Amino acid sequence: MHLQAEIDFATPTYSSNADDARVTELLDILAGRSWTPGRQIHEFKGWDERTIRLLAAASDGQIISGQKGYKLTREATPEELRHATAWLESQANQMSNRARAIRRCWYGWAR
Numbered sequence: 001m002h003l004q005a006e007i008d009f010a011t012p013t014y015s016s017n018a019d020d021a022r023v024t025e026l027l028d029i030l031a032g033r034s035w036t037p038g039r040q041i042h043e044f045k046g047w048d049e050r051t052i053r054l055l056a057a058a059s060d061g062q063i064i065s066g067q068k069g070y071k072l073t074r075e076a077t078p079e080e081l082r083h084a085t086a087w088l089e090s091q092a093n094q095m096s097n098r099a100r101a102i103r104r105c106w107y108g109w110a111r
Contacts, residue, residue: 035068
């Protein structure tokens with residue numbers, strides 16, 4: 001059995017701007033609200049978590065995310081903004097460290 005044949009690995013991509021109509025829809029959903037969990041957005045729009053994350057990323061910085069869900073950057077407190085950006089920077093550092101470890105491992109075997 002080939003597992004790859006059963007899984008669609010295609011990942012939708014979005015430009016890094018708010019041109020996608022769904023980004024505008026998400027901005028409208030979040031306007032004037034506090035943190036909105038992804039499950040509420042899913043219930044309203046039917047978008048899965050992955051799509052919501054991709055749309056937030058495509059918002060060109062207009063949407064922050066965290067444990068509580070999604071929120072407009074312009075409506076965030078300074079502390080919420082610091083927390084969201086620190087979390088993203090931490091994730092980026094962890095991913096870079098993992099990439100370096102994978103390269104070290106591969107080069108160790110490739111000798």
